[in-house]
Amino acid sequence: MPRYKLIVMTNAVEGRADEFNDWYTNVHLADFLKLPGVVGAQRFARSEAQRSDGPFPWDYLAIYDCDTDDIEGVIAELRAKAGTPEMPISDALVPERFVCFFEEMTDRLTVSDKS
Secondary structure (H helix, E strand, O other), X not given: OOEEEEEEEEOEOOOOHHHHHHHHHHHHHHHHOOOOOEEEEXXXXXXXXXXXOOOOOOOEEEEEEEEOOOHHHHXXXXXXXXXXXXXXXXXXXXXXXXXXXEEOOOOOOOHHHHO
C-alpha cells in the first residue's frame, strides 16, 4: 500500500498562539485522524536554533501519515470536511499556509542501518 506524508506549515494569528495551539493539538489532530487513510499525526514548533539565518515564514509544522491506495480520496475528504462542523477551523489560524502531500520513495533509514 502506498504511504504518503502530508506536510502542513502554519502560523497563529498574532497574540493568539495559545488558543491556536490548544485548538490544533486538542481538536484538529483528532478530527484529521478521522479521515480515511490517515493513520498518524504529529506537531512541531520551529526551533530557535537553525542551520542558517531566516527569515522563516512558518512557526509550526504538522506531519500526517497516510496509508492508502486512494490518496485522491483522502484529499477529497479533506476538502469536503475542512471548515465544517466535522472539522472546524479556528480563526486563530492564519489563512496562509503550506499544504503538500509527499509519496514515500524509500524505506525509513536509521543509524542502525548503517552498520
